[in-house]
Amino acid sequence: MADTSIGTPEQLRDPNFTPPRVKAIPLGIQHVLAMFVSNVTPAIIVAGAAGFGFGSNSPDFPELLYLIQMAMLFAGVATLLQTITLGPVGAGLPIVQGTSFAFLPIMIPLVAGKGVDGLAALFGGVVIGGIFHALLGLFIRRIRFALPPLVTDLVVTMIGLALVKVGIQYAAAGVPAKASGAAEYGSLLNWSAALVVIVATLGLKFFARGMLSVSAVLIGLVVGYVYALGVGILSVDAIGASWSNASAFALPEPFRYGFEFSVAAIIGFCLMAFVSAIETVGDVSGITKGGAGREATDREIAGATYADGIGTAVAGLFGSFPNTSFSQNVGLIAMTGVMSRHVVTCGALFLILCGLVPKVGAVIRTVPIEVLGGGVIVMFGMVVAAGISMLSDVTWNRRNMVIFAISLSVGLGLQLEPDAVQYLPETVRVLLTSGLLPAATLAIVLNLVLPRELADVSTEEVSGGWSGHGKGSLGRDKAAP
Numbered sequence: 471m472a473d474t475s476i477g478t479p480e481q482l483r484d485p486n487f488t489p490p491r492v493k494a495i496p497l498g499i500q501h502v503l504a505m506f507v508s509n510v511t512p513a514i515i516v517a518g519a520a521g522f523g524f525g526s527n528s529p530d531f532p533e534l535l536y537l538i539q540m541a542m543l544f545a546g547v548a549t550l551l552q553t554i555t556l557g558p559v560g561a562g563l564p565i566v567q568g569t570s571f572a573f574l575p576i577m578i579p580l581v582a583g584k585g586v587d588g589l590a591a592l593f594g595g596v597v598i599g600g601i602f603h604a605l606l607g608l609f610i611r612r613i614r615f616a617l618p619p620l621v622t623d624l625v626v627t628m629i630g631l632a633l634v635k636v637g638i639q640y641a642a643a644g645v646p647a648k649a650s651g652a653a654e655y656g657s658l659l660n661w662s663a664a665l666v667v668i669v670a671t672l673g674l675k676f677f678a679r680g681m682l683s684v685s686a687v688l689i690g691l692v693v694g695y696v697y698a699l700g701v702g703i704l705s706v707d708a709i710g711a712s713w714s715n716a717s718a719f720a721l722p723e724p725f726r727y728g729f730e731f732s733v734a735a736i737i738g739f740c741l742m743a744f745v746s747a748i749e750t751v752g753d754v755s756g757i758t759k760g761g762a763g764r765e766a767t768d769r770e771i772a773g774a775t776y777a778d779g780i781g782t783a784v785a786g787l788f789g790s791f792p793n794t795s796f797s798q799n800v801g802l803i804a805m806t807g808v809m810s811r812h813v814v815t816c817g818a819l820f821l822i823l824c825g826l827v828p829k830v831g832a833v834i835r836t837v838p839i840e841v842l843g844g845g846v847i848v849m850f851g852m853v854v855a856a857g858i859s860m861l862s863d864v865t866w867n868r869r870n871m872v873i874f875a876i877s878l879s880v881g882l883g884l885q886l887e888p889d890a891v892q893y894l895p896e897t898v899r900v901l902l903t904s905g906l907l908p909a910a911t912l913a914i915v916l917n918l919v920l921p922r923e924l925a926d927v928s929t930e931e932v933s934g935g936w937s938g939h940g941k942g943s944l945g946r947d948k949a950a951p
Contacts, residue, residue, distance in 0.1 A: 476808060483762045485563050488812045497808060498816025501566050503685045505796045507845060509545050509568040509821075510834060512791055513537035514842065515636055516574070518645060520581040520588050524839035526646040530586045532715075535831040540722060540790035541569050543825025548781025548793040549818035552774060553811040561766075561774035563757050564814040565750075566799035567781055571853060572625070572746055573792045575632040575885070575906040576738035589789070591732035596786030598731075599739025603792075604779025606747045607772045617748045620864050621913045624877060625745050625906065627857030632885055632905045633850040640664075640843030660840040663703055667694035667844025684802055687845050694841035703838045716832035722788040722825075734897040739792065741907055743779070746794045750778050753795040760800065761809035873916045881909025 476497075481487040488494065517523030517537055522530035548567035551560045580595070581588035606613070639645050641664035642656040654660060671690030674682055682689065698704040751766075754774045758766040774795065782792040803809060824830045864870060884890060885905025892899065901907050 482807050483809050485762070485809050485811045487810045489808065489810055494810070494813050495816045497806065497813045498818075499820055500681055500684075500806075501799050501802060501814055501817040502820050503681070503688055504798050504802050505545075505566055505568045507688050507691060508571070508796065508798070508849060510538050510541045511842075511846060511849065512569045512571060512574055512577075513541045514835075515633075515846075516577050516581060516592075516791065518636075518640075518839075519578045519583075521583055521585050521646070524640070524644055524835075524837075524842060526644070528585065533586055534835050535716060535828055536726070536789060538831035538834050539720070539825050539828050540785070540788055541825075542821050542830070543722060544781065544785035544788065544790040545569060545793060546818040546821030546823075546825060547784065548777065549814060549821065551777040551781050552795075553815045553818060555773065555777075558769075558773055559776040559780055561754055561770040561777065562811060563754065563770060563774070564761070564799075564803055564809060564811045565753065565757065565774060565777075566796045566814055566817065567778070567793045568796045569790070570746060570792045570794040571633070571850075572629050572749070572794065572906075573739065573742055575629065575904040576735075576742055577791070579900045579903055580732070580735055580738070586727060590728035590730035591735050593727055593786045593789060594730045595732060595735025595739040596790075596792055597729075597783050598736045599743050599792065600779050600781070600783030600786055602740045602779070603743035603747060603782055604776050606743060607775035607779065610747055610751060610771060610775045611768060613744070614748065614751070616914055616918065617744065618917060619860065620870050620873060621910065621917055622745065622748055622752075623857055623860035623864060624874060624913050625857075625910050626860060627854060628878070628881055628906050628909045630850050630852075630854030630857055631882055634847070634854065637843055637847035637850050640839050640846055642840075642843070644839045659701065659703065662701070663694055663698050663838060663840040664844035664847065666697045667691055667841055668848060670694065671845070671848050680805075684798070684805070687848055690848070691837065691841060691845045694844055695837055698838045698841050703840060704836065709833070709836045712832045712836045713829055716828040718829060719826055720828050724787050726789045732897075734900040737897075738901055738904065738907060741910065742792075745910060746778065746792065747775050749797075750774050750795045753797055753800050756797070756800040757803055757809075760804035761807070869920055869922065873913055873920065876916065877909045877913040880912055881905045881907075884908055 476482065476489045476493050477487055489497070514523055514534065517534045518526070522528035523534055545568045549565070552563065552565040552567060554560065555562050577592055580592050639648065641661060642648070643652065643654055643660045647655040667690045670693040671686045674686035674689055678686070695704070699706070751771055754766045754771055758764050758770070778794055785791065785793055882905055884902050888903040891902050894902070
């Protein structure tokens with residue numbers, strides 16, 4: 471419900487309204503709290519996949535601090551592009567940008583086990599993909615026909631399905647612990663820390679209100695952190711050492727990890743840019759409808775897409791990952807009723823400040839991997855649930871069932887059994903085993919080439935008797951000519 475003490479109803483619906491500073495700053499920080507964990511988690515996961523993240527003994531482990539720092543800094547920079555705009559770049563709306571989960575299934579195979587050496591090709595792909603993403607702003611509205619809800623909702627579901635394994639591995643103690651045969655992998659102590667986070671998060675999500683509910687994952691991690699201290703998973707000395715070894719201020723370094731052109735990385739990031747761009751269009755529409763009661767303009771949609779791409783390209787130059795609009799903050803705007811872009815600008819400045827202070831990242835990296843696993847299980851599980859919820863709006867006729875079935879089977883199957891394509895060239899293998907790209911590509915192509923009508927008898931023979939008599943248009947298909 472809107473807080474009318476901040477301004478009149480007309481002012482609260484105006485993106486250009488500036489609330490009193492004493493209220494704008496806390497509201498801006500509230501936006502940061504709602505997205506903070508989701509923003510830094512991709513950096514932690516990529517570092518873990520490369521072999522120098524949580525649970526590793528790699529000498530490159532301190533690089534994780536830098537990746538966390540950049541995630542905060544460039545989320546703030548990209549958000550500023552959206553709120554204050556730069557010529558045609560930016561929507562001029564309260565859009566919060568953050569590191570995208572969507573690209574993780576692409577990034578993990580690119581860096582798997584390669585350490586810091588794998589980051590040069592990854593960030594080369596981020597920069598090229600960001601430039602391509604920005605160019606989509608020139609004709610974003612014209613390509614939406616190729617990405618109907620069936621395709622975009624399948625992609626969201628696949629993102630979650632491709633990542634749920636990560637949460638379980640983290641909760642058990644991490645991939646390095648498993649690879650080394652450590653006895654503590656999967657121990658009850660490790661799982662207890664993850665379960666504390668899950669229980670605390672669910673309790674706040676369902677029984678709290680307002681910001682306590684919105685920040686449930688963040689608070690759940692804090693509870694798990696305290697628990698880890700209490701049971702000895704984490705020591706005070708470790709926290710102190712991490713804090714003292716981190717500087718109080720540091721600027722980003724361009725090309726810190728080098729720059730390399732990888733065909734697999736470039737193709738992967740460019741293809742995912744389509745999906746990310748459509749997601750941003752949806753978020754822009756959600757903000758204008760929920761906050762101002764109107765449709766988004768073409769200029770706002772194009773400006774948001776430009777900012778997405780340019781923010782991603784600039785981030786890649788300094789060692790950060792692709793940025794996109796954060797949907798949870800769209801919901802927060804609807805909850806507070808405050809449409810002011812200047813409120814989000816305050817949050818962006820706070821993120822930039824955190825990104826320039828490595829001690830913030832030093833504290834984050836002391837979070838035990840088991841504790842983070844509890845949060846990741848919830849987050850990625852929610853991605854799957856969100857995708858399934860979105861799919862409920864799809865018209866489930868026979869044609870769409872076939873498209874979904876083939877795309878999901880091939881995409882998820884290759885991700886679960888990567889050795890099935892071990893003899894293909896590395897570039898092709900990396901793209902296929904991401905799971906996400908083959909599923910998305912198949913869904914797009916099949917949606918464009920298959921005829922609009924498909925008879926019942928065309929699918930009954932392969933459905934095993936599951937003809938699908940649930941919600942949707944399946945019941946109407948039988949009456950179709």
